[in-house]
Structures are given as structure tokens and as C-alpha cells.
Amino acid sequence: MDFSHKAIEKKWQKIWKEKEVYKTTYNHDKKAYVLDMFPYPSGSGLHVGHVKGYTATDIFARFRRMQGYDVLHPIGWDAFGLPAEQYALSTGNDPREFTLKNIDTFRTQLQKMGFGYDFNKEVNTAHPGFYKTTQWIFQQLYKQGLAELRNVEVNWSQDLGTVLANDEVEIKDGKMVSERGGYPVVKKTMKQWVLKITTYAEKLLSGLDALDWPQSVKELQKNWIGKSEGVEIFFHTENGIELKVFTTRPDTIYGATYLVLAPEHPTVQSITTKEHLAEVEAYIEQAKQKTEIDRKDESKTKTGIFTGAYAVNPISKTKIPVWIADYVLNDYGSGAIMAVPAHDPRDWDFATKFNLEIKFVLEAKDQSKAFVGETKHINSDILNGLDRKQAIEKIIEKIEVEKLGTKKINYKLRDWLFSRQRFYGEPFPIYYTEDGNIGLIDLEDLPVTLPQTSYIKPSGTGESPLANVQEWVNLTVDGKNVKRETNTMPQSAGSSWYYLAYILTDQPNQLIDLESNEAKERFAKWMPVDLYIGGQEHAVGHLLYARFWNHVLYDLNLLNTPEPFQKLYNQGMILGPDGRKMSKSWGNVISPDDVLQSHGADALRLYEMFMGPLDASLPWSYDGLDAALKWLNRAFRLVNKTTFSTTNNHELDFIYNDVVKKVTTMVEELKLNTAISQLMVLVNAFYKYEPSTIYQPYIEGFIKMLSLFAPHVAEEMWAMLDKQTVLVQESWPSFDQSKLIEKTITIAFQVNGKLRGTKEVEIDLDNQTLIEFAKADENVAKFIENKIIVKEVVIPNKIVNIVVK
Numbered sequence: 109m110d111f112s113h114k115a116i117e118k119k120w121q122k123i124w125k126e127k128e129v130y131k132t133t134y135n136h137d138k139k140a141y142v143l144d145m146f147p148y149p150s151g152s153g154l155h156v157g158h159v160k161g162y163t164a165t166d167i168f169a170r171f172r173r174m175q176g177y178d179v180l181h182p183i184g185w186d187a188f189g190l191p192a193e194q195y196a197l198s199t200g201n202d203p204r205e206f207t208l209k210n211i212d213t214f215r216t217q218l219q220k221m222g223f224g225y226d227f228n229k230e231v232n233t234a235h236p237g238f239y240k241t242t243q244w245i246f247q248q249l250y251k252q253g254l255a256e257l258r259n260v261e262v263n264w265s266q267d268l269g270t271v272l273a274n275d276e277v278e279i280k281d282g283k284m285v286s287e288r289g290g291y292p293v294v295k296k297t298m299k300q301w302v303l304k305i306t307t308y309a310e311k312l313l314s315g316l317d318a319l320d321w322p323q324s325v326k327e328l329q330k331n332w333i334g335k336s337e338g339v340e341i342f343f344h345t346e347n348g349i350e351l352k353v354f355t356t357r358p359d360t361i362y363g364a365t366y367l368v369l370a371p372e373h374p375t376v377q378s379i380t381t382k383e384h385l386a387e388v389e390a391y392i393e394q395a396k397q398k399t400e401i402d403r404k405d406e407s408k409t410k411t412g413i414f415t416g417a418y419a420v421n422p423i424s425k426t427k428i429p430v431w432i433a434d435y436v437l438n439d440y441g442s443g444a445i446m447a448v449p450a451h452d453p454r455d456w457d458f459a460t461k462f463n464l465e466i467k468f469v470l471e472a473k474d475q476s477k478a479f480v481g482e483t484k485h486i487n488s489d490i491l492n493g494l495d496r497k498q499a500i501e502k503i504i505e506k507i508e509v510e511k512l513g514t515k516k517i518n519y520k521l522r523d524w525l526f527s528r529q530r531f532y533g534e535p536f537p538i539y540y541t542e543d544g545n546i547g548l549i550d551l552e553d554l555p556v557t558l559p560q561t562s563y564i565k566p567s568g569t570g571e572s573p574l575a576n577v578q579e580w581v582n583l584t585v586d587g588k589n590v591k592r593e594t595n596t597m598p599q600s601a602g603s604s605w606y607y608l609a610y611i612l613t614d615q616p617n618q619l620i621d622l623e624s625n626e627a628k629e630r631f632a633k634w635m636p637v638d639l640y641i642g643g644q645e646h647a648v649g650h651l652l653y654a655r656f657w658n659h660v661l662y663d664l665n666l667l668n669t670p671e672p673f674q675k676l677y678n679q680g681m682i683l684g685p686d687g688r689k690m691s692k693s694w695g696n697v698i699s700p701d702d703v704l705q706s707h708g709a710d711a712l713r714l715y716e717m718f719m720g721p722l723d724a725s726l727p728w729s730y731d732g733l734d735a736a737l738k739w740l741n742r743a744f745r746l747v748n749k750t751t752f753s754t755t756n757n758h759e760l761d762f763i764y765n766d767v768v769k770k771v772t773t774m775v776e777e778l779k780l781n782t783a784i785s786q787l788m789v790l791v792n793a794f795y796k797y798e799p800s801t802i803y804q805p806y807i808e809g810f811i812k813m814l815s816l817f818a819p820h821v822a823e824e825m826w827a828m829l830d831k832q833t834v835l836v837q838e839s840w841p842s843f844d845q846s847k848l849i850e851k852t853i854t855i856a857f858q859v860n861g862k863l864r865g866t867k868e869v870e871i872d873l874d875n876q877t878l879i880e881f882a883k884a885d886e887n888v889a890k891f892i893e894n895k896i897i898v899k900e901v902v903i904p905n906k907i908v909n910i911v912v913k
């Protein structure tokens with residue numbers, strides 16, 4: 109008889125809940141913090157893509173529980189965010205109610221999947237009980253000088269009425285658009301809160317080394333941080349104005365034939381000569397219209413303009429013109445460069461376009477384009493004949509001794525733009541006095557909650573909708589009239605520390621103080637996260653921001669570890685049956701609700717884990733899903749109304765122990781598809797025997813292993829063996845290594861080096877016996893008949909070769 113997924117899923121989910129089997133335990137020394145990237149509770153509910161990552165962590169958490177670890181396996185909601193706010197705007201609803209409704213749907217769906225989360229530890233970033241601590245952390249950052257108000261060039265979306273962080277902006281058809289919604293984005297200068305993540309650039313870079321993360325994600329973070337070691341060299345214009353240039357190639361300084369400043373460079377106004385002023389100003393206006401991506405694009409034709417000024421090369425003492433051009437960015441290095449057209453392709457393009465001098469200072473056969481290889485220096489006075497490394501060393505020494513510049517490290521990483529002109533986010537826990545000073549809201553007045561208002565439309569002027577709520581904005585502090593900040597924090601605020609919030613809760617959204625001693629003890633128990641599974645799309649944004657906050661909290665002595673996520677794994681996507689990314693617009697979205705109805709949670713879980721390697725992106729297949737359910741029933745029928753043997757006839761010793769051993773390592777390494785294959789091998793082996801002859805402990809071990817993947821069916825099978833326990837509270841099966849020694853081997857029989865037969869024999873047989881076996885082989889006999897045996901060569905456990913004439 110097959111199982112009824114509807115009946116057993118309901119039954120076991122109820123029992124698990126009553127027995128609180130997934131509650132976080134504190135009984136063991138060994139611990140495992142198994143974390144999912146928490147979902148944004150969108151209106152469309154759980155996606156089969158979510159199911160893939162969450163099944164993998166569920167399997168791993170069950171595995172660790174059965175291995176006797178204390179396990180923390182929580183879930184929560186990344187609940188603030190634009191979609192809820194956009195929805196609220198278009199329907200006149202409150203984003204809070206809408207979000208709570210979605211959360212209920214998500215929670216129910218997760219429970220129906222049989223995921224073993226500790227729901228007592230649920231958190232919601234938009235809950236005041238949660239964001240009180242987000243605000244508190246912001247205040248710590250402010251006190252550390254890591255949060256400041258700054259005039260910055262921002263990505264502004266008129267349609268969304270807000271600024272966006274760089275990782276919230278994409279390029280489509282060469283234009284900047286918002287990642288969510290695809291709305292146009294332009295550059296604009298605004299006064300905004302920024303978090304100085306750049307202060308932590310070095311720690312964020314070196315911290316990567318010890319992490320067990322995919323190499324690709326480490327590379328992405330490394331490139332995003334973009335460390336560059338070079339020198340800042342001081343040039344001076346003829347009338348004594350200093351121009352600092354950043355270069356990684358000080359050794360090419362004899363080839364520097366002109367200087368270029370970014371159009372926004374602060375000294376442009378003071379160096380430009382009268383005759384060139386009008387042109388220069390027009391060019392500056394023109395550059396404003398361009399995006400950073402455009403300016404960096406090396407395929408675009410270079411533009412620029414001469415300022416009329418000249419500077420002196422501090423090493424070669426030659427006089428060179430000073431230009432402005434938008435291929436030099438103002439916010440990198442010093443916003444100014446020495447151009448070496450002979451050896452830098454960007455400078456080459458510029459110099460050829462504007463007919464500027466090109467001087468080769470490295471040996472190059474082909475002088476029709478910039479030479480970027482490594483050869484000896486020429487035309488370089490003291491550097492002549494040196495290679496790159498020697499020349500760099502020598503010139504830096506000279507520059508430092510003669511105080512012509514200093515060594516400098518630059519990072520591509522930019523500070524984190526932290527203001528949003530939106531309603532639905534964390535309010536800032538600060539106020540402004542009438543004379544423009546900033547004050548922190550008192551601890552006892554936290555959280556600063558969002559006001560109840562139906563007027564949440566962005567003004568479009570750059571002011572946040574909260575500015576409309578006068579009774580919220582104005583308050584008195586120490587008898588003085590002050591105003592609240594009306595911007596809110598970005599969505600990535602809550603997700604930068606939510607993994608700590610789980611540790612601080614015992615009931616949803618009720619957090620103990622992060623700076624309490626109790627918190628310290630809990631962090632010491634649980635941090636760092638042992639396994640973090642989520643999508644590759646968070647490689648730089650979320651994962652870098654969370655690492656930054658964690659480092660800061662560590663430096664404040666609040667945490668036991670600088671790095672939050674010891675092991676990271678990116679699960680692949682589940683594509684539609686058409687092989688395209690699932691999307692409403694393609695109409696290829698599979699709903700887990702439908703699959704839960706038709707095939708049940710266990711089949712869905714098993715199918716998604718069996719599709720292929722966990723990190724591969726693979727298309728959905730209903731055949732695969734059917735096959736998963738079919739196999740589960742085959743496994744189920746093994747125990748259905750059967751009694752097994754209490755004595756071991758040893759027939760299954762090898763295969764059982766081999767499978768346990770392999771599944772144990774495969775789950776450890778998240779090779780879950782191959783672990784399932786092993787279980788299939790074991791089921792096939794069981795079916796070769798009369799059930800009553802199968803040793804019962806082997807069946808029990810199988811059910812335990814199955815319970816990781818298909819927990820409901822496994823519980824049902826366990827109960828059929830008259831067990832009173834639930835499987836998560838059972839221990840993981842062990843294997844007997846002594847049963848794993850190979851007892852037989854296949855020997856090849858050759859005549860004159862040609863393969864003529866094989867035989868399965870006991871291992872370590874003596875040579876004479878092996879030769880006899882070979883001669884007894886029918887085919888071998890045919891080839892040595894009537895021939896003279898010259899030699900018999902035996903390679904023990906492998907080959908018998910009979911040489912004949």
C-alpha cells in the first residue's frame with residue numbers, strides 16, 4: 109500500500125509541534141548554527157526556488173541534531189522594502205498589514221514543507237521589537253564616527269522618489285535603472301547619511317582568507333573592495349598650485365606627457381586660464397549628464413578640454429599641459445592622473461585624439477598602440493635598463509626621499525549610502541536642533557516607531573513622505589524644539605544583523621539587549637554561523653554589509669567573532685520546465701502549493717535535492733517529481749506490514765555500512781543528490797531479499813537517513829516498527845569499518861598480453877592458484893592449446909599473463 113501524503117504530513121507536523129522537537133537546545137558542547145537567507149515576504153508567497161535552499165539547510169540541521177549537536181535553525185522575515193510600499197501606494201493599503209498577511213502565508217507554507225525551524229525565534233525586521241536594535245546599532249556607528257551626513261552624488265529614481273545604493277541599480281541598454289521595477293535612475297547630489305564601510309576595507313579584505321566560501325564569491329568581494337597600491341605624486345602648476353595624482357605605475361613617470369583632472373576636481377576653477385574658462389565650464393556641464401558607467405567605458409570615444417594651465421613633472425622637470433576629461437573619476441584616488449599615453453590605452457586614445465605627445469619609456473617593438481607589457485625601461489634617466497619591479501622600487505625611494513609624494517593605498521569600495529526617501533523603513537534614531545546640530549534619541553525612547561499615516565507618497569522633491577507628518581517630525585528635547593530625520597534606512601539595514609537577532613530571542617521579536625551579558629554568552633555559544641545557504645545574488649551587497657556590521661560590533665567587544673558566516677554555500681536556481689528563469693512574465697512559475705497538493709512535501713523535497721548538484725541551476729521536471737514520489741512509495745512499502753529479522757545473517761553488511769559511510773560524508777559536503785542515490789542503492793539491495801531475513805537495525809538505519817530528505821514518510825515508517833520516538837531525537841546511524849573491507853577482486857587473464865578472460869576471486873590468493881584459475885578459463889584454454897608456455901607472469905590481485913609460442 110502506498111502512503112497518503114496529505115494524511116501523514118498533517119499528522120507528523122502536529123506531533124512535531126506538540127513535542128517541540130525543533131526547539132533550540134542547549135545541552136551539548138557541539139553546536140551548529142544553520143542559517144537561511146531569510147525571505148522577503150512578497151505577495152506571491154513561497155517559491156520553489158526558496159524550497160531548494162531551505163530543504164538543504166533543513167537536511168543539514170536534522171543531520172546535526174541526530175549527530176548530537178545543539179542546533180540553531182531559525183527563520184524570519186526581511187520585511188521592510190519597496191514592493192510592499194509600492195503595493196500600498198497603488199492600493200491605498202498600509203504596508204504593515206500587507207506584510208503581516210504575507211508573513212502568515214509564508215510561515216504556513218514553510219510549516220507545510222516540514223521544515224524544522226524553531227519558530228519561537230522568528231524575527232521580522234519591520235517589527236519595532238526588532239528595529240529598536242537596528243536603531244541602537246546605528247547610534248553605535250554614529251558614536252564611532254562611522255555614520256555621517258555628507259553631500260554625495262547619489263543614484264536618484266524619480267519614479268520611486270528615492271535614492272538607491274549602487275547594488276540596487278542595474279544597467280539596461282546602457283542606461284541606469286532600479287534593480288526593483290526597472291525605473292530610470294540618474295545622478296544627483298544630495299545630503300545623505302553614509303556609513304563609512306571604507307574604514308573597514310582592509311579588515312573586510314583580509315577577513316575573507318579564513319572563510320569557507322565559494323571562491324567566486326570571495327573574488328567578487330575582493331574586486332568590489334578593489335585594493336590598489338600605488339603612489340600619490342605632487343605636481344605643481346606654473347603658478348604654484350599643487351596637483352596630486354594617484355598612480356600604480358610611478359616607474360612610467362618619464363613618459364607622463366600631460367595631466368588630467370576630473371571635471372569635478374576642486375582646483376579646476378583656480379587653474380583654468382581666462383581664455384579657456386567658457387569652454388571648460390561648458391565641458392563640466394556636459395560631464396554631469398554622464399553616468400559613471402559611461403565614463404568608465406573604455407570603448408567610448410574620449411572627450412576632454414585643455415585648461416590653459418601647465419604643470420612641471422617633478423622628476424623629469426618637463427613642462428606638461430593640464431587637461432580635464434571625464435574618463436578620470438573624481439571620487440577615486442585623488443581625482444587626477446599623470447597620463448602616460450605610451451603605456452596606458454586610455455591615455456593613448458586621448459592623446460591620439462587631441463594630438464598630445466606620446467613618449468615610450470618601455471622597450472616596445474610595436475609603437476602603433478599603447479604598450480602594456482613588461483620590458484626594460486628606456487628614456488628614463490635613472491630607471492634605464494631596470495625591469496618594472498626594480499624601477500618602481502627605485503622611483504618610490506627617490507619620491508619619498510625628495511618628498512615629491514607618498515605611498516598610497518586606494519580602494520574601489522565606496523561608503524554605504526544609508527538614507528532612503530521612503531516611508532517603509534527604519535526611522536533614524538536622531539534629531540536635528542534648530543542650529544543644525546545632531547542629537548541621539550535617548551535609549552529609553554527607542555524604538556522610534558513609524559507613525560500611523562495613510563499619506564506615504566514620496567514628494568518627488570527628494571523629501572521623504574515622513575516630512576508630511578508634522579506631529580511626528582516635531583518634538584521637544586530638553587525643552588528645545590527639534591526635528592526628526594525624515595529619511596529612513598535602506599532594506600539592507602535589518603538584514604545586516606538579523607542573524608544575531610535570532611540568538612537574542614526566545615519569543616518572536618522579543619529581543620534581549622545586544623549589549624547585555626546574557627547576549628554575550630549566547631553569542632559565544634552560537635557565533636559564527638556554521639552554514640549559511642542562499643543565492644549568489646547577495647555576493648556583494650548583503651554579505652559585505654553584514655560582515656561590516658559584525659566587524660564593528662566585534663571591535664566594540666560585543667561579539668566573539670569578527671566574521672559572521674564561517675561557511676557559505678550558494679544554491680542554484682530552479683528554472684521553469686522551459687529552462688528559463690521562473691517569472692510571472694514568462695508564465696512558467698511552479699507554485700509549491702500545487703505540488704504540496706498533488707505530490708506532497710516529501711516528494712517535493714526529495715525531487716529538488718535529487719535534480720542535480722545543489723549549486724547547479726536546473727529546469728523543473730514533472731517527470732522527475734513523479735519519479736521522486738514513486739521511489740518514496742517503493743521505500744515505504746519495504747516496511748509496510750512487514751517484520752524483520754532480529755539476527756544478522758551478514759548478507760547486507762557490506763552494502764549497508766558502505767551506504768551509511770557514504771551518505772554521512774555526502775551530507776557533510778552537501779552532495780545531497782549523490783547521497784539520495786546511495787539510499788536508492790540500499791533500497792534496491794533490500795528488495796533482493798525476503799523481508800523477514802533482513803536485519804532490522806539496517807532498516808532502521810535506512811529510515812533515519814531517509815528522514816533528512818523525506819521526514820514525514822520516514823516518521824510513518826518508523827512508527828510502523830512500533831517506535832515511540834520521533835526521528836530528529838534519534839541518533840545518526842554509525843557504520844562498522846571492519847565490514848567495509850573488500851573481500852573479492854576481479855582478476856584479468858591475458859595470453860601474450862591480450863585480455864582473454866576475467867574472474868571474481870578472493871583477494872590475496874597465491875600466484876599458483878591464480879595461474880590455475882587462468883588455465884581453467886575456457887577462453888584462455890583455447891589460446892594456449894597446443895602452444896608452448898614460455899612464461900607465467902602474475903601481478904597479485906590484478907593480472908595473470910601467460911606467454912606462449
Ligand code: ANZ
Nearest residue numbers: 336354355356357360435436437440441443448451452
Ligand atoms: C600612470 C599610469 C601608467 C597608470 C600606466 C596606469 C598605467 P587602479 O588599479 O584602478 O587603481 N587612475 C588613477 N586615478 C584615477 C581616476 N580617478 N580616474 C581614472 N583613472 C585613474 O589603477 C590606477 C591607475 O588608474 C593609475 O595609474 C592611473 O593611471 C589611473 F602605464 O598612472 B596610472
